[in-house]
Amino acid sequence: MLSRVIHARGLARTFRKRKQEVHAVVGVDLDVAEGEIVGFLGPNGAGKTTTLRMLTTLLEPTAGTATVAGCDLRVDPVGVRRRIGYVSQSGSTAPEARAGEEVVDHARLYGMSTAEAVERGQRLFGELDLDGLWERQPKAMSGGQRRRLDIAMGLIHQPGLVFLDEPTTGLDPQARANLWQHIRALREERGTTVFLTTHYLDEADALCDRILVIDHGSIVAEGTPDELKSQVGGDVLTVTVERPEQAPQVAELIGRLPGAEPAQLLGDRVVGRVPHGGRALVELVRALDAAGVVVSGIESRRPSLDDVFLGLTGRSLRESGAAGPAAPAPEVAVR
Amino acid sequence: MSTLLRDTGIVFSRAMRMSLRNPAWLVISLMQPILYILLFGPLLEPLSGQLGPGNAYQIFVPGILVQLGMFGALFVGFGLIAEWRAGVIESQRVTPASRTALLLGRVLRDVVVLLVQGTLLVVVSIPLGLRAPVLGVVLTLVVVALLGAALAAVSYALALTLKSEDAFAPLLNAVVFPVVLLSGILLPMSLAPGWLQAISDVNPFKHVVEAAREFFVGGYGTSTAWWGVAMTLLLVVLGWAFGVRRFRRESA
Numbered sequence: 001m002l003s004r005v006i007h008a009r010g011l012a013r014t015f016r017k018r019k020q021e022v023h024a025v026v027g028v029d030l031d032v033a034e035g036e037i038v039g040f041l042g043p044n045g046a047g048k049t050t051t052l053r054m055l056t057t058l059l060e061p062t063a064g065t066a067t068v069a070g071c072d073l074r075v076d077p078v079g080v081r082r083r084i085g086y087v088s089q090s091g092s093t094a095p096e097a098r099a100g101e102e103v104v105d106h107a108r109l110y111g112m113s114t115a116e117a118v119e120r121g122q123r124l125f126g127e128l129d130l131d132g133l134w135e136r137q138p139k140a141m142s143g144g145q146r147r148r149l150d151i152a153m154g155l156i157h158q159p160g161l162v163f164l165d166e167p168t169t170g171l172d173p174q175a176r177a178n179l180w181q182h183i184r185a186l187r188e189e190r191g192t193t194v195f196l197t198t199h200y201l202d203e204a205d206a207l208c209d210r211i212l213v214i215d216h217g218s219i220v221a222e223g224t225p226d227e228l229k230s231q232v233g234g235d236v237l238t239v240t241v242e243r244p245e246q247a248p249q250v251a252e253l254i255g256r257l258p259g260a261e262p263a264q265l266l267g268d269r270v271v272g273r274v275p276h277g278g279r280a281l282v283e284l285v286r287a288l289d290a291a292g293v294v295v296s297g298i299e300s301r302r303p304s305l306d307d308v309f310l311g312l313t314g315r316s317l318r319e320s321g322a323a324g325p326a327a328p329a330p331e332v333a334v335r
Numbered sequence: 336m337s338t339l340l341r342d343t344g345i346v347f348s349r350a351m352r353m354s355l356r357n358p359a360w361l362v363i364s365l366m367q368p369i370l371y372i373l374l375f376g377p378l379l380e381p382l383s384g385q386l387g388p389g390n391a392y393q394i395f396v397p398g399i400l401v402q403l404g405m406f407g408a409l410f411v412g413f414g415l416i417a418e419w420r421a422g423v424i425e426s427q428r429v430t431p432a433s434r435t436a437l438l439l440g441r442v443l444r445d446v447v448v449l450l451v452q453g454t455l456l457v458v459v460s461i462p463l464g465l466r467a468p469v470l471g472v473v474l475t476l477v478v479v480a481l482l483g484a485a486l487a488a489v490s491y492a493l494a495l496t497l498k499s500e501d502a503f504a505p506l507l508n509a510v511v512f513p514v515v516l517l518s519g520i521l522l523p524m525s526l527a528p529g530w531l532q533a534i535s536d537v538n539p540f541k542h543v544v545e546a547a548r549e550f551f552v553g554g555y556g557t558s559t560a561w562w563g564v565a566m567t568l569l570l571v572v573l574g575w576a577f578g579v580r581r582f583r584r585e586s587a
Contacts, residue, residue, distance in 0.1 A: 056429055081431045092426035094418060097353060105349045109342060109430040153426060 005161045005193045006032035006055065010064035012217075013050050024050040026217040027064065032195055034160075037187055039208035040197040041305075043315060047217040048197040049089070049165060055195070056086045056163050069161045082110065085154035085162040089169065091146065092153045095139035099130070099149055102138070103156055110157040117156065124152045128182060144175030148182065155186075162186060164196040168203060180207055201305040211305070215313040228308045234259070235277025236307050237284065239270045240297035250295075253287045264310065268296075271310065277301070339439075342432040346440025354444060364407075364448060368456035371399050375521075376463055385526070392465035397475055397547035398520040400453050404479035405515070405540065407452065408486035409507055411445050412494030419498055438582045442487045449483040450476060471550035478547060478567050485571040488578030495581055518544050539566040 011028040014021050025047040032038050042048045053059040055068055057077040065072070071079035093102040100121060107117030125134060128148040138146055147167065154162055167183065168176040184207065186192040198204055204211050205225045213221040213228075221228060237257075239250050247270050251263040254272035257280045263272030274280040277300030288295055309315070354360060376395055383391035418424055427437055453476050457465070490507075497503050517524075517531075518540040524532050535541045546563020554560055 058425065058428060078431045081429055084429070086426070086429040088422050088425050090420070090425065091422035094353060094421050094423050096357070097349075101349075101352070105345055106426065106430065108345045109427065109432040111338075111431070150422075150426075 003034050004031050004067075005034050005070075006030060006066070006068055006195065008055065008064065008066035008068075011051065011054055011061050011066055012063040013054060013059060014062045023217055025054070025061075028214070028217075028219055030212055030219065030222075032161075032193060034193055035187060035191055036210060037183070037194040037196070037208050039204035039211045040195065040214060041199065041201070041204050041211055041309070042197075042214035043199060043313070046214045048199075048214055050217075051214065052163055052165055052195075052197055056084060057081055058086075069159075082157070083159055083161065085157070085159035087147075087150045087154040087162065087164045087167060089165045091138075092150045093138045093146075096137055098134070099136050099138060099141070100125075100134035103149075103152055106153050107156040112157065120156060120158075121152065124155060127185075128152050129178075142175070143171055144178060147171060147175075147179060151182065155192075158190075159192070161193045161195065164194065166197055166199070168198070168200065176203070183207060201309070205305055213309065213312055215315075220312045221308070225305060228305060229303050231308060231311075234273045234275045234303075235280075235300050236303050237263075237272045237274055237277060237280060237300050238298070239272075239284070239288070239295060241268050241270070242294035242296050244268045246293050249291060250288065250293055253284060253291065253293075256287070257283060264314065271307075273303075273307075273311075274300075338431075339433045339436050342436030343439045343443065346427075346432075346436055347443045348440075350441050350444040351447065354448065364452060365455060368399065368403055368452050369459050371402075372396070372456060372460050372463065375399075376460070380464075390464060390466065392460050392463060393467055393551045394523060394548055396457065396460050396465055396467070397551045398544050400456060400475055400479050401482065401518070401540065401544045401547055402515065402520045403452055403456065404449055404482040405486060405511070407449050408445055408483040409490050409511060411441070411487050412490035412503055412507075413500060415441070415491050415494040416498060416500055416503060419495065424495070434582045435579050438488060438491055438578050441491060442484050442578075445487040446480050446484050450480055453479055467551040468553045470555070471553055474550045474555070475547045478543060478550075478564065481567050481571050482543060485567075485574030488574045492578040492581035514538060514540055517541060520544055523548070539570060542566040543570075 008028060008030045011025060012023070013025045014023050016022070028047070028051050040048055040051070050059065054061045055066060055073070057073065057080050061073070065074070067073070068080045069083035071083065073080060092106075093099065100118070103121040103124070104114060104117040107121060108114065112120070122134065125131060128151060130145060130148055130152065133141065133145060133149075138149060141149065164183065168179050171179065180203070183194060183196070186194055196207070208225065210224055211222065211228060212219050221231070223231070237254060239254070241247050241250055244267065247265050247268065250270040251265055251272070254260055254263040254270060254274075257272075257274050259275040260280070261273045263270050281298070281300045285298065376392060379391040379395050383394070415424070424437070428434070457472055493506065494503055497506070517535040517538045519535060524535045524541055527535065542563045543566055544563070546560045549555070549557050549560040549563070
């Protein structure tokens with residue numbers, strides 16, 4: 001077993017908002033081994049960013065303990081800061097500054113000399129496909145370039161552990177795929193441990209060795225993407241109805257299928273799980289026809305991480321994601 | 336301690352470089368004090384007899400210097416909100432840099448800017464008729480720098496708390512206007528009726544303005560002068576205690 005670079009127990013954070021106690025994170029236990037790429041998955045408001053901000057010393061936990069990169073979070077936050085890199089969602093550079101100067105000033109705050117900072121910074125620009133952008137202002141860069149500049153900022157002091165907060169949010173598909181390659185290279189070429197938050201399931205599936213699922217401020221599942229998917233068991237049946245008022249009826253029909261678990265209603269969609277999707281589908285079509293339900297779509301498929309999430313939290317990650325115009329998820333879970 | 340100084344230097348030079356690179360900011364911040372002198376000073380010249388000892392500029396320039404220190408410093412928080420939004424503050428906070436240095440470096444930039452503006456203001460006033468002892472001018476600039484340091488720290492701390500221009504601007508306006516009107520910056524409070532003078536007596540900035548006016552007529556040892564200096568130092572202590580506390584707090 002490789003040594004653990006993150007070891008947290010009972011990490012919790014309570015905010016006070018207008019005299020009301022808001023439990024953003026209620027007790028997170030997590031371990032990350034050296035060289036792992038771990039995905040921290042959850043809908044908006046589940047506690048991802050709060051946990052990340054605690055692990056990166058930006059927020060003090062109200063309870064619990066954690067060792068990050070060999071230093072105790074409470075006793076030696078400066079030691080933690082020296083050893084970790086953090087790439088936040090909101091960026092890290094002033095729009096009017098010059099990219100290279102921002103990187104050099106950042107490096108100097110870690111105690112590096114200017115010469116060393118320039119040398120390392122320019123090498124990182126090369127590795128991150130930012131050649132020729134040293135003098136460019138961040139406001140004149142593309143979204144993908146800016147994100148890679150943020151990563152260069154986070155890596156300038158060669159940390160062994162890097163936190164990436166929603167690294168690909170807002171990027172186009174090509175820039176996302178490109179960034180994934182760079183994130184993989186962090187581990188392959190530098191042996192860096194990567195802890196990233198995301199609400200994109202495909203990202204977690206493609207990039208991560210292990211996934212932690214957080215909801216309502218605590219971890220509800222963990223494992224490799226395959227392990228998590230096999231937890232779902234069986235196949236996923238999805239029926240989309242023309243008239244939403246018929247959805248409960250569909251749920252009932254799915255529930256009557258042999259071996260089926262209670263189906264879930266998601267607006268005009270009904271999602272259920274059955275042991276044998278193909279056989280169940282035929283039966284379901286007959287039953288729906290007999291009941292006179294107007295169906296606009298029906299499918300059976302192997303489970304995805306989204307189904308894992310749905311099974312765990314009763315919510316579809318896809319719908320609570322920032323990308324969709326769906327109903328807003330609560331900012332924090334109130335207990 | 337050495338890291339505090341080093342980090343402060345890094346934050347200062349970054350802030351200074353960004354300011355100097357913005358030509359619009361540079362022109363506006365240098366023009367402002369000159370406009371005050373050129374467009375408002377002449378109004379006071381015919382009144383100088385009623386204003387007290389010294390000529391009109393000996394009364395007007397120290398007031399404008401203090402006002403420069405107040406306005407220049409109180410509005411610096413807007414820049415910090417923009418930096419916070421761009422993620423700069425947070426990315427500096429995950430470095431091992433001293434939290435105090437993140438504040439101190441920025442405040443130092445503001446103080447340098449104030450001193451340049453203040454010196455320019457004094458130099459421009461000389462051909463218009465300002466006569467004042469050099470020591471008095473220097474002491475006033477020191478007071479203005481200290482006042483600016485205190486108020487810049489407060490401004491940054493408030494900006495970091497509110498994190499929104501829409502909340503910050505009304506708060507500043509609500510505070511700045513009564514404070515300026517009751518400070519005797521534009522006209523000495525000695526012209527005011529008794530009740531208004533009484534109210535202005537509790538305004539520490541009024542005492543700072545009066546001290547600066549004493550310095551400009553060479554009154555270094557007077558109680559008015561030292562009372563103003565004491566008020567300035569009190570503001571420095573309070574402003575810095577508030578600013579540093581806010582910057583050290585984790586959720587900032």
